[in-house]
Amino acid sequence: MNASDPALQDEAPLGLYTRGAGQAREWWRVTPSERAHMYRIEHGQGDDGEVDIDTEIDLDNLEAKLLKWRREGFVSEAQRADEARATQAGSTFSAALQRAVEMAREAKAAQARPKTHTPTVRIGPIDLPRGEPNALVPRVNAAYLFTGRGDDIVQDIVENRRVMLIGHTGSGKTSFIEQVAARADYGVLRANMNGQTTIGDFVGFWTVKGGETIWVDGVLPVAMREGHWLVIDELDFAEPSILAVLTAVLEPNGRLLLKERGNEIVEPHPSFRLFATANAAGAMSAYRHLYQGANLLNEAFLDRWRVYLFDYLSLEEETEVLLRTLPALTRPLAHTLAAIAADCRAAFAREDLASTFSTRRLIDWAELMLRTGDVERAAGPAIYAKVSADDAALIRSVIRHHVIFDA
Ligand SMILES: Nc1ncnc2c1ncn2[C@@H]1O[C@H](COP(=O)(O)OP(=O)(O)OP(=O)(O)O)[C@@H](O)[C@H]1O
Ligand SMILES: [Mg+2]
Incomplete structure (x- = not known):
């Protein structure tokens, strides 16, 4: 790794690394040094903010330290935030899944x-x-x-x-x-x-x-x-x-x-x-x-x-409908497709689009996508051919945006 590369310095892992809690809490703080290509690392214990080690090292050394800290059980604040977000998303997801399971059971029981x-x-x-x-x-x-x-x-x-x-x-x-x-x-x-x-x-x-x-x-x-x-x-x-x-x-x-x-x-x-x-x-x-x-x-x-x-279904409801109608879809895929429909409807409400995006159209498009394996090819007969050239171009850009960035 080339420590003089400014791009790498931008990505340098600055921040706070901690392990333990309360009095047993131990931390390392990494901040940029005033000297080029160098990093200041400080160490402390407990919550009083007192620093017992304060030194400067270069990027190679810092990387070695980071590895060592990770082995010793230090976790960065950014990682902790990521984990908290993942737990939160996981519980929202499992609550939604639980509801879906109950509804599916109910539907089955009703049929039987x-x-x-x-x-x-x-x-x-x-x-x-x-x-x-x-x-x-x-x-x-x-x-x-x-x-x-x-x-x-x-x-x-x-x-x-x-x-x-x-x-x-x-x-x-x-x-x-x-x-x-x-x-x-x-x-x-x-x-x-x-x-x-x-x-x-x-x-x-x-x-x-x-x-x-x-x-x-x-x-x-x-x-x-x-x-x-x-x-x-x-x-x-x-x-x-x-x-x-x-x-x-x-x-x-x-x-x-x-x-x-x-x-x-x-x-x-x-x-x-x-x-x-x-x-x-x-x-x-x-x-x-x-x-x-x-x-x-x-x-x-x-x-x-x-x-x-009767308004269109919400994003979550429509994701659910897609999954129930086409069980071969995955949840992230269904969510992306429903988000595309929601964006097109918002564009329609702003009068950027002259045509709206029905649940019927969404299901048809998804069905065709499962047959062709091709988002654009499926959008032809399900969407583009039904709207003006201007609308088709705008809808295509909405789709591109989601397909690239949600993937
Ligand atoms: N709550 C839902 N659960 C599952 N599928 C739904 C739901 N709402 C709508 N759909 C799907 O959307 C399709 C279109 O709905 P529907 O034909 O009832 O629309 P509509 O409002 O009567 O439209 P139009 O005004 O064109 O007659 C349905 O065939 C169904 O597949
Ligand atoms: Mg009708």
Whole structure:
């Protein structure tokens, strides 16, 4: 080692080296000397700060001393701080891991439990009465993570309130309702209002079959009569005629009047529940430019719902979701990917990015990464090809930053 190299001097191990505690505490202090390439070393015992050895040595000598001190059990303050940090990180990590283990056990137990044996199912802190297993009950996604954001909504379901979930695309609105229904055995019907559902599909229509004119119920009366949960997706794109029909049904126990069928009244089954999701309604109206064609839902209409803002999951929650969905991922990898998504969302909130970063996109990207083993190649079809060239460039730089510095 060349002691005259100034770069090496910058890295010289200055600081305090100690062993023992209280009166038995012994220390060596290393400070730069006023003489070039030399170090001052001082020795003392106890806490009174008294120095019994004070001398100057060169770097080679200092290195020999450091080795000797390490053998004798002296530890530098920097090392102690590192160890404390590692212990702290270790305990945070094991607490998180413990929670994950419990949740995984719970999910497994829930799957193994014969469903019909309990009259209720517990979701978060709430007991939800069970429905009847039927072909429309969604499949349980064992990787699904119930977070506190859903507790009030489950209570609203128990109380038969109309629930609207608003939030950016892929923040988990639809899947939340589906996963509650999957666990509690309720059938789910969905109607998407973004150009696909006509009033006929929604309410019903007359048609001719085998020479006979028959009435076909739309998705709303089917759900009401049979006690399914109806999720109206992208309600902020619905035609006014559909909103008008809905308004009547929105009252608790609100009935549906089928004018086309000579004013037949459809009574809601006790299990019937009505949900809506929207990207740009209410508190999300500021983002209407991102969801072109979305209508402003008026306040009188919104007041008939409990409206919940569904934000993206937190960094920790999303890391957990990635690990549960793709068990082949390691925790540091999942954490890095979730941090990239969080950074992109922050850039979106600052309007540096025009597109947001959904949980759906994140999972898809991670899945593709596990297939290709290549971060960039996976980002092509999962991210870059879906956004503008400017956005792709910024997202690429966010990814590079994390992939290089978190590794
Ligand atoms: N809590 C969660 N646990 C596990 N996975 C989740 C969770 N939340 C969201 N996801 C994942 O994110 C995906 C997208 O969620 P979802 O389809 O519910 O979003 P959305 O808000 O309805 O989006 P859009 O507005 O585009 O309809 C889901 O398929 C699921 O894989
Ligand atoms: Mg949805």
